[in-house]
Amino acid sequence: MNVAIFVGCYMVAFIMLWRLAIVGFPFAVLLVIPGLMYGRGLIGIARKIREEYNKAGTIAEQAISSIRTVYAFVGETKTIAEFSAALQGSVKLGLKQGLAKGLAIGSNGVVFATWSFMAYYGSRMVMYQGAKGGTVFIVGAAIAMGGLALGASLSNLKYFSEACSAGERIMEVIRRVPKIDSDNLEGEIMEKFSGSVEFKHVEFAYPSRPETMILKDFSLTIPSGKTVALVGGSGSGKSTVIALLQRFYDPLGGEILLGGVAIDKLQVKWLRSQMGLVSQEPALFATTIKENILFGKEDATMEEIIEAAKASNAHNFICQLPQGYDTQVGERGVQMSGGQKQRIAIARAIIKAPQILLLDEATSALDSESERVVQEAIDQASIGRTTIVIAHRLSTIRNADLIAVFQNGQVIEIGSHDELIENQNGHYTSLVHLQQTEKEKNPEEANSTLPTCASSSITNMDINNTSSRRLSLFSGSSSANSFSQNRAPLAGVSVVEDQEKLPVPSFRRLLALNLPEWKQAMMGCSCAILFGAVQPVYAFSLGSMISVYFLTNHDEIKEKTKIYALCFLGLSVFSFLINVGQHYNFAYMGEYLTKRIRERMLSKILTFEVGWLDQDENSSGAICSRLAKDANVVRSLVGDRMALVVQTISAVTIAFTMGLVIAWRLALVMIAVQPIIIVCFYARRVLLKSMSQKAIKAQEESSKLAAEAVSNLRTITAFSSQDRILKMLDKAQEGPRRESIRQSWFAGIGLGTSTSLTTCTWALDFWYGGKLISHGYITAKALFETFMILVSTGRVIADAGSMTSDLAKGSDAVGSVFAILDRYTR
Structure with a gap:
């Protein structure tokens, strides 16, 4: 899709004004840099963070799986100290990740520098080449949009290459013919076999x-x-x-x-x-x-x-x-x-x-x-x-x-x-x-017989054993790497007497845990507020720049072009610096909050009675998954999501104020239809995101069956049950297959509708704006400025709204964390 956008934008640019398209092409290449930085650098650091946390996770895994030994030798303090020291490595890498993310996203400010050049060169084409102002603006917008799309596509090249590599490994397995092939029907079949x-x-x-x-x-x-x-x-x-x-x-x-x-x-x-x-x-x-x-x-x-x-x-x-x-x-x-x-x-x-x-x-x-x-x-x-x-x-x-x-x-x-x-x-x-x-x-030990002898009594004992296991489908097994696995929800779990209810998540209490980092919180929020102002100011400058191309006085065009070109250049530098400050400070908050939560959770768990740890849902694998996953979700909630909320509130407040000041009649209409634009952008993001999440969830049963088959390969081979496993796998995928097709239809209709409604609202804005211009209430310059400011703000609000599922997930994680921290040992 992104490559198609890039090609389409440049086709439009070359057709409409080929000179400007050729000159602007190098700047489009510059817009690729952020995508490359984000695709390579950040993913590499994320991999290192997982590897570094594995060290701490292994310590927690070993301690919890051998909890009786830890309690017997009073090793809780030593375990927590080792766990805390092992976490320090992932904290340092997390700070590097925040800095790298700020540099990568800040580099998107190159688009402002591109407009600085476009404003200058486009004005000269209007003055000396006879180009029309509208054509110059369209070509500039196409170049900027195409470059950003290409950069976004290149950030996915790594995933594409990894998919190709994984596909090649899969094909190698499929093509491999084992030396002892159970599917090979050649060989003798004995009609009479004595058993010797x-x-x-x-x-x-x-x-x-x-x-x-x-x-x-x-x-x-x-x-x-x-x-x-x-x-x-x-x-x-x-x-x-x-x-x-x-x-x-x-x-x-x-x-x-x-x-x-x-x-x-x-x-x-x-x-x-x-x-x-x-x-x-x-x-x-x-x-x-x-x-x-x-x-x-x-x-x-x-x-x-x-x-x-x-x-x-x-x-x-x-x-x-x-x-x-x-x-x-x-x-x-x-x-x-x-x-x-x-x-x-x-x-x-x-x-x-x-x-x-x-x-x-x-x-x-x-x-x-x-x-x-x-x-x-x-x-x-x-x-x-x-x-x-x-x-x-x-x-x-x-x-x-x-x-x-x-x-x-x-x-x-x-x-x-x-x-x-x-x-x-x-x-x-x-x-x-x-x-x-x-x-x-x-x-x-030799006489450790149970107090029953008859077979029927043994049967009753077995049934009691079964019920005491709480009929949980969650596996109590654990492995050295189980802390990195996603924690599956328990299915068919019967009610347990001592099952704790998750406390109501308290964001204020969560922030209290982050109080030692209050300086970073203040700096991060300040940067987020300032970055929220960047988009409305950029939109205002863009809308003002359009009107410059329609001026008749060359001196006035030069003067105003110089002002807006410098404005775009300043926004580029300002955006870069603010992004670095924002992401680094919020990363600092998130990483130290994550470290603090993990330390407190493990410290609290190591005070619990052995009976709680013997429950299937509290196996070492499940607990280590909570240490890894829940704390990480909370970090994302405090770091990335909090920054986006502050940034969005700032952008909306400034944009609505500017719109009402510049052209309040048009602004009121645009604000009235703003929910439609927000819903459209929100629907696009959520539909695509939910499709991915539902596809993953639908495949969980199949993945679980496949993993179980691989771990029990010897048994399957011994009983020649490969065909049966494949039939079970195919049956398990029937539901996901139907759900995927159904979701695709809904997503297609939703995406098409959202695009159509977005275009309709823009048509309404221009129609009403034209009416206002014809009656002399506003100027064309005010129309462009107000339109650009409020339309861009709708996208910002939709981006923030699309994280509602992440907030819900974060809320569950906060409740899970405090459920452990608030539990009393029995």
Whole structure:
């Protein structure tokens, strides 16, 4: 759009007065400089600020996620001191950003200098070249408008180049064909598969650590229908065996046989369909229990789902949930207890009727009673299947047909429990004795069973566990970078007894926090008031300059041209200096307010009881997001928005006063229709802004699903669920797609209407102004001056009005900040 404006403006200028257009072209290039400065310099500084804040955010993240340790060692004061010191770097960069922003926006004053030259050269063309005054003005306006549009477009070049770069990376991923391609339908499909597995002299090292051999000359035979347990120390290669069997990797040497056929000769999708995987921390998706079980077999009937749930000891507790199989499990299954998640995962694994069941420490993360229930489900699911078990607790594998003991990537012992325990000097015997000794030292932990024994009692316990999680869809997980993520609103959250209500936001109280920076506040507001006067004075000079071109006396033209040219030049310098002062001082206020709020918030949070921090909505990720996002929104509210409000009030007051003094009759009419112009400009900005925001919001569900799929890639690959995920993603995008089309229609109609109404109001102004001139109430000079002053003011008011959504967002952030600062520790 901006490039089209630039081309259109210069076409008009060349057609109407090509000499002036050629001479004015270098000045249009000067107008590009602010756009380049804003596009490159400011975005670079903003990136550095995010990187610098990451250091402080990491300190807060670590402290909150390890809050019990912080409290135990009375480390609150040290944490706050480190956090405060880390924030200082982002404050310094924020001041640089304010200065750079002032320089960039102040450089827009070049447009005034352009008019200074246009006034001088245009007057000479009127006097000596016979050019018409109106033509000269139109060409000058076209050159100035085109240059500003080109500068605005160049500020977006960085985003365009980043989009091209991102697009190229996306295409590389799309075009990439993996070495082990699950979509490749080539390969053998065995009609009859007994379930036997054999590893022959396998050598393997992970691609990320090629120098470290995980399996060395590894050989193991697993008979069909037998249960084989793999035990050994951490890093001995147990989980690697399962990964190789599922063909997540190919061995560097040796071969793996399934039913006597090398697995690299088999179709990958068929191979994985013969296996059911249950891992230590089962990956459940943020959908219903039913949908999670269907990941095992997409076309399963409800009867098959229930049978699988019964086989995994999950049916009873599912039926006692309010929505039964339609109960949402939450992100990563956060609404389910550990035992419930494992049983759902087992149901998902066995619904596909796999020939081989893979259990990777499936009970090691559970308490004793939950482990007993899950182990019963595993024993039942293992009947008639080849089962490979990786176990941490050796008591769970006593009944295995074979136990293979791993050490340094090799099997050093193999046999049943009774056979291995007979060897008193054996490695397996040592492991058994070691675990028995640990149990004797920690009898409470060993006997930490729940006060119920029956399966139905366990079910009730699980339901209570679920309800105690408050059925929140917000993930309690956190990561080192979670503080930089946007805080999503909680969906489906049940009412919590101790849920605090956000206090009514108080802007006066917020300013009180900024009291130490009162000097910068006074200087910043003074600069904003003075800058507010720039636009009306510029408009007045522009309107006056038009009338100069229609004078007949050359000496008078020269004299007045000199005055207005110097006026434009003075405005250029004045605007530059005032902008630098305004943005630097407001940046100073905002940065130190942000630092103060973050310090006080963290200091207050570190006094709260652990129970508050244990709530899902108060996870370390959510709190760090509030520290990063809310404080930043408040800074924008006090800095940028406050400056714009002061600037707008100043501009409107001065403009209306000047208009009424110059031509009060015309000014009254123009002020009366001013709301229409304001609404038009406001509608343009808000429609475009809301389209962008709604598009982002509409994509949140799709983005969340995609992120969940990537984080659970191993599970999706193991169950060959790629097509199911893609269908879910496509379904999630149906709503956003329809909303986007609907919004586009509304935006198009709105933008077209606003442009039309703006032109109509201008036509009314000139019609009425012409009537006033014909009756001798005003002069043509007064008409141009009043028109230019009040029309430009309408745009200023609309710019300020378009920030109402930002003010609402800022108000919510202020309430969120004071909700923490005002909370009493219980």
